[in-house]
Structure formats: structure tokens, C-alpha cells
Amino acid sequence: MEERIVLYAAPSIGHIVSMVEVAKRLSLRRHNITILLTTGFLDHPSTDAYIHRISTDHPSISFHRFPHSDPPPPGTLSLTARALHFIRNNVPNVTSALTLISKTSTIKAFVIDIFCTSAMDAASSMGIPVYYFFTSGAAMIALYIYFPLIHEQTEKSLKDLKVELRVPGMTAGVRAWEMPEPLLDREDPCYEEMVYFCRQLPRSSGIMVNTFRELEVNAVKAIEEGLCFPDQKERPPVYYIGPLIADPSDQQHQSGGESKDCLSWLEKQPSKSVVYLCFGSRGSFSVEQLREIAQALERSAQRFLWVVKSPPLHPGTNQLLADQDNFDPISVLPTGFTHRTQDRGMVVASWAPQVEVLSRQSVGAFVTHCGWNSVLEAVVAGVPMIAWPLYAEQHVNRNVMVEDMKVALAVDQTQEHGGLVSAQEVERVVRMVMESDGKGKDLRDSISKMKDMALAALSETGSSSASLANLVQSWTQ
Incomplete structure (x- = not known):
């Protein structure tokens, strides 16, 4: 047999x-x-x-x-x-x-x-x-x-x-x-x-x-x-x-017009200039938290690609078991946000071809929920991370990413009551990772070495x- x-x-x-x-x-x-x-x-x-x-x-x-x-x-x-x-x-x-x-x-x-x-x-x-x-x-x-x-x-x-x-x-x-x-x-x-x-x-x-x-x-x-x-x-x-x-080719069945648009948009941006925000297949935020993030991105003056999922159905959770059909991110973001940031940002509903996104030369930082698949995808692409854990083992992953692997900075999740992370905190850490020297440079150097090690391991x-x-x-x- x-x-x-x-x-x-x-x-x-x-x-x-x-x-x-x-x-x-x-x-x-x-x-x-x-x-x-x-x-x-x-x-x-x-x-x-x-x-x-x-x-x-x-x-x-x-x-x-x-x-x-x-x-x-x-x-x-x-x-x-x-x-x-x-x-x-x-x-x-x-x-x-x-x-x-x-x-x-x-x-x-x-x-x-x-x-x-x-x-x-x-x-x-x-x-x-x-x-x-x-x-x-x-x-x-x-x-x-x-x-x-x-x-x-x-x-x-x-x-x-x-x-x-x-x-x-x-x-x-x-x-x-x-x-x-x-x-x-x-x-x-x-x-x-x-x-x-x-x-x-x-x-x-x-x-x-x-x-x-x-x-x-x-x-x-x-x-x-x-x-x-x-x-x-x-x-x-x-x-x-x-x-x-x-493998990106295995995700082609998910690639709709909006997904292809975001890749085309990334190709037109300067090298290492875009902050990519995505929180996995289930990570989700309240409307209040989404608006804090939007405010931070608008203030930061950074280019961004942001995958926005519909808010969770139950208060107090950051997980969404199923996307809402025909979800429109504009319905939960501040009035006029997409118009005011249209020259330097793009909002995508629910899903993006993440492996392909991270491989684009224009992506300079990744705001992630610290799911392990996402961490490895960023390491292989050589993209420094901003760690924002939501559930499961992600808080432990954050500690390892920051303290042991030296490939991420963490968002301070204790600044506001109820787990809300303020716009000021999001803006602070985004600017720090995207800066040309200091912490930003250290992270880029570290993740670049890890990328080479990942390729060598395989x-x-x-x-x-x-x-x-x-x-x-x-x-x-």
C-alpha cells in the first residue's frame, strides 16, 4: 500500500x-x-x-x-x-x-x-x-x-x-x-x-x-x-x-477589483512611505476606536493603506466571526475622512491580499494584531511592525516581537479606560516607526537581518x- x-x-x-x-x-x-x-x-x-x-x-x-x-x-x-x-x-x-x-x-x-x-x-x-x-x-x-x-x-x-x-x-x-x-x-x-x-x-x-x-x-x-x-x-x-x-497565488480567488486597486495604488507610492494597517481575518474595532485611528492617520501626514472590517456585533470584544455583507467603511469613519486623505491614503473593506501588500516596496510599516501568520509574513517581507494585540495569544506574541525579536514597537494599550487607544498614541507610534532615524532605523535594520535569515532557513x-x-x-x- x-x-x-x-x-x-x-x-x-x-x-x-x-x-x-x-x-x-x-x-x-x-x-x-x-x-x-x-x-x-x-x-x-x-x-x-x-x-x-x-x-x-x-x-x-x-x-x-x-x-x-x-x-x-x-x-x-x-x-x-x-x-x-x-x-x-x-x-x-x-x-x-x-x-x-x-x-x-x-x-x-x-x-x-x-x-x-x-x-x-x-x-x-x-x-x-x-x-x-x-x-x-x-x-x-x-x-x-x-x-x-x-x-x-x-x-x-x-x-x-x-x-x-x-x-x-x-x-x-x-x-x-x-x-x-x-x-x-x-x-x-x-x-x-x-x-x-x-x-x-x-x-x-x-x-x-x-x-x-x-x-x-x-x-x-x-x-x-x-x-x-x-x-x-x-x-x-x-x-x-x-x-x-x-502563497499569494492561492489567494487569487479572493482578489476582487478593490484588492487589485490597492496593489496598483501601492505601486505608485514612494519607497517605504506607506503604513499598512490590518488586523487579521477576525480582528475588529468599535466605531469609537476606528475613529481614533482615523484621526491619528489624518494628523500623522503619513501615507496609509487601511483594511477596515465591520465593528464587532457584541460590545467588549475585538473579534468578528463573520463579515457583514456589503459593509461600507465610510459608514463608520469620521465624516469627510476619505475625502480629506484621498491624496495619501486608501481604505479597503474587510480584506486585502496581505502577502502581496507586504511585498510592495512602498510599504514601510505594518500595524498588526500580532497573529503569528501576519508576523511571519512581515518578517519574510522585511517590514517593521507596530504591535497591537487583540485576542488569543497575541499579547504574548507582542512581548516576543518587541523584546526578543526586536522587530516591532508596541502600542500602549493602557492609556485609556476600557481598552481604547487614543489617537495621540496611535499617531506617536506611527511617526516613531516611520521616522528616518532613531527607533525607526533600528527596527528596519533588525527586520532586514531577520528577512535574510528567514530566506536562509528555507x-x-x-x-x-x-x-x-x-x-x-x-x-x-
């Missing part, structure tokens, strides 16, 4: 894209790949077209979509609790898929996202080695491996602690209330499940991480020295195989290529 690697992506387009990039790297080494996908929760409108394009362009990669399953209603459950409940309900579908694939193929490895840990036993019971693919960086995997120790050291919820936590591999401490959301509240049903997931990480056959050794030197060192492992007897091999970022003799080769070799033994 043929040999096959089976991958299982967590819901949401960002996790799917990262898993597909792993599949593409493995397919280059003559592996046949099947990617398992859920249906019914956090589905993205572009997913069907995206997987069709991947299947067409990469015949060795196939997709197995599970039947539609309804997630728990919003009610009182957190987003993560709903997601984990949904993924857990899909375990029978995982078992059925693995059984079906095993009839015609020898499954050499089952690669899962950390949020898909509930499927681990299904594969292990069939004698299939289970590996993790971690879509964030080395610092975050160190934190998750270390978290059971933090859990045992306190009986209170982290959201209620006004302390800094020290995590091996991170220069700066992490404020307890800025830890990843699933770890904040012991009363949340997802909390115990996340602790269990963290305990399972060291018990896997190996962990792949979407980073490269040279980007996160401190975290990689802490992991290799075992500083974050609660039990030194449980230390699986860790493979740093990134940076894995989306070269034939680079660290990430060697790491992936070692992983593939282990499957042939």
Missing part, C-alpha cells in the same frame, strides 16, 4: 492555511497528504475555492471534509469552549476517516493542531504516531508546555492576578491577565481541557513549529535545554520548519530545511 500523512486542521482559515503550507512542504518530499477539515463552525467563505485551488495545483494533496456539525449556541460559553466542544464532537468523524484511509494507505503520521488534541486517542488506538503542528512560534509552544506548572502554582484564575509570570525562553514577563484567553478563567469549561492539551504535548511523537531557529533564539534554547518541560523524561523532538506563509542547506528532512527521515525508519 502507498504511504500517506494525514493532517487535521483546527477550524478557521488561518489554521487551515498554515496546515496546507505544511502539506505543500511535505508533498515536495514525495509524500501523499490528506487534510481533514471540519464543517459548520468558523467556516470562511473562501475555504471551498481555496481547497479546490490547492487540490488542483498539488495533486498529491487531498482534502476530506467532515459532514456538517452544529456548534453549541453562543449562550454563556466562550468562543474557545464552543470550538473545543465542536472539535470533540467530530472525533467519530476522525476515527471514520482514519479507518477509511487505512484501507488503501499506510498512515505514517497523524499531524494535529493543538486544539485538535481530543482526536489524539483515536489515532493512537490504531497505532498511528501522533505529531503536533503548532501554528504559532517557539515562545508560545514553550509557554504551553510550561503551563501545567503555572496551573499547579496558583488556585486563582489568571484574569484575577495582577502579577507578571516568568516563562522560560521569554526575556520579558507576561502579565497574567494577558495570557492566551483559554488559560485565563478556571471557571471556563475550556480551561481544564487546555491544561490537558498542554500536558499531552510532551507525550506526542514530535512537535513541528512554524518558526525558524534564528528568529526565536531564546525560546529555542529554553526548549532544547528542557527548561519548560515539567517532566524531563517526556521531551519529544521539536522541529522548527518555518516560516510557512501563504534554503536547501538552511536550518528549517534540515529540520524537516530529519522529521521525514524518522518516518522512514
Whole structure:
């Protein structure tokens, strides 16, 4: 029978894209790949077209979509609790898929996202080695491996602690209330499940991480020295195989007229003159915050390309699970803003081809929510960042970007009550990053070196290529 690697992506387009990039790297080494996908929760409108394009362009990669399953209603459950409940309900579908694939193929490895840990036993019971693919960086995997120790050291919820936590591999401490959301509240049903997931990480056959050794030197060192492992007897091999970022050609199905217009507009701007603002596939702001950003951009006199999503449906959140149809950014921005800034700025609704945008010579800074995919895309493009985390692990990413990687400056999110960042603060940090000397120059120098290291890591003799080769070799033994 043929040999096959089976991958299982967590819901949401960002996790799917990262898993597909792993599949593409493995397919280059003559592996046949099947990617398992859920249906019914956090589905993205572009997913069907995206997987069709991947299947067409990469015949060795196939997709197995599970039947539609309804997630728990919003009610009182957190987003993560709903997601984990949904993924857990899909375990029978995982078992059925693995059984079906095993009839015609020898499954050499089952690669899962950390949020898909509930499927681990299904594969292990069939004698299939289970590996993790971690879509964030080395610092975050160190934190998750270390978290059971933090859990045992306190009986209170982290959201209620006004302390800094020290995590091996991170220069700066992490404020307890800025830890990843699933770890904040012991009363949340997802909390115990996340602790269990963290305990399972060291018990896997190996962990792949979407980073490269040279980007996160401190975290990689802490992991290799075992500083974050609660039990030194449980230390699986860790493979740093990134940076894995989306191929622009795979996003062509999303490129409407407005997207092409923004690329044409960027081509006409001077080198390193444009501030690009985008907050991921789900990042969203209140109307009040959007107007503060608009005021800052108008005052700054900088050129800008700004992707504006519709405000969140529920107050107090910065996440949008689905874009509003026919959303018009002008409806939420200050009256006359687009007219007054038309000679130096462009506003795009909901989405832009980010990898292509960041590759344009005119882009001089990137205001980002610190999602890991976006961080890697900026590193590969050599664009310095302004860190504005919103949810998930993004506050931890910010600390690493600023203190360890030295590729970003952070927006001060404590200036205003209620989490509102003032126009003055946004203007201050934008000017600082775009300035020709001082902090701006330091960031550009640092990110330029990281760009060169990223390209070297992916070269034939680079660290990430060697790491992936070692992983593939282990499957042939």
C-alpha cells in the first residue's frame, strides 16, 4: 500500500492555511497528504475555492471534509469552549476517516493542531504516531508546555492576578491577565481541557513549529535545554520548519477589483512611505476606536493603506466571526475622512491580499494584531511592525516581537479606560516607526537581518530545511 500523512486542521482559515503550507512542504518530499477539515463552525467563505485551488495545483494533496456539525449556541460559553466542544464532537468523524484511509494507505503520521488534541486517542488506538503542528512560534509552544506548572502554582484564575509570570525562553514577563484567553478563567469549561492539551504535548511523537531557529533564539534554547518541560523524561523532538506563509497565488480567488486597486495604488507610492494597517481575518474595532485611528492617520501626514472590517456585533470584544455583507467603511469613519486623505491614503473593506501588500516596496510599516501568520509574513517581507494585540495569544506574541525579536514597537494599550487607544498614541507610534532615524532605523535594520535569515532557513542547506528532512527521515525508519 502507498504511504500517506494525514493532517487535521483546527477550524478557521488561518489554521487551515498554515496546515496546507505544511502539506505543500511535505508533498515536495514525495509524500501523499490528506487534510481533514471540519464543517459548520468558523467556516470562511473562501475555504471551498481555496481547497479546490490547492487540490488542483498539488495533486498529491487531498482534502476530506467532515459532514456538517452544529456548534453549541453562543449562550454563556466562550468562543474557545464552543470550538473545543465542536472539535470533540467530530472525533467519530476522525476515527471514520482514519479507518477509511487505512484501507488503501499506510498512515505514517497523524499531524494535529493543538486544539485538535481530543482526536489524539483515536489515532493512537490504531497505532498511528501522533505529531503536533503548532501554528504559532517557539515562545508560545514553550509557554504551553510550561503551563501545567503555572496551573499547579496558583488556585486563582489568571484574569484575577495582577502579577507578571516568568516563562522560560521569554526575556520579558507576561502579565497574567494577558495570557492566551483559554488559560485565563478556571471557571471556563475550556480551561481544564487546555491544561490537558498542554500536558499531552510532551507525550506526542514530535512537535513541528512554524518558526525558524534564528528568529526565536531564546525560546529555542529554553526548549532544547528542557527548561519548560515539567517532566524531563517526556521531551519529544521539536522541529522548527518555518516560516510557512501563504502563497499569494492561492489567494487569487479572493482578489476582487478593490484588492487589485490597492496593489496598483501601492505601486505608485514612494519607497517605504506607506503604513499598512490590518488586523487579521477576525480582528475588529468599535466605531469609537476606528475613529481614533482615523484621526491619528489624518494628523500623522503619513501615507496609509487601511483594511477596515465591520465593528464587532457584541460590545467588549475585538473579534468578528463573520463579515457583514456589503459593509461600507465610510459608514463608520469620521465624516469627510476619505475625502480629506484621498491624496495619501486608501481604505479597503474587510480584506486585502496581505502577502502581496507586504511585498510592495512602498510599504514601510505594518500595524498588526500580532497573529503569528501576519508576523511571519512581515518578517519574510522585511517590514517593521507596530504591535497591537487583540485576542488569543497575541499579547504574548507582542512581548516576543518587541523584546526578543526586536522587530516591532508596541502600542500602549493602557492609556485609556476600557481598552481604547487614543489617537495621540496611535499617531506617536506611527511617526516613531516611520521616522528616518532613531527607533525607526533600528527596527528596519533588525527586520532586514531577520528577512535574510528567514530566506536562509528555507534554503536547501538552511536550518528549517534540515529540520524537516530529519522529521521525514524518522518516518522512514
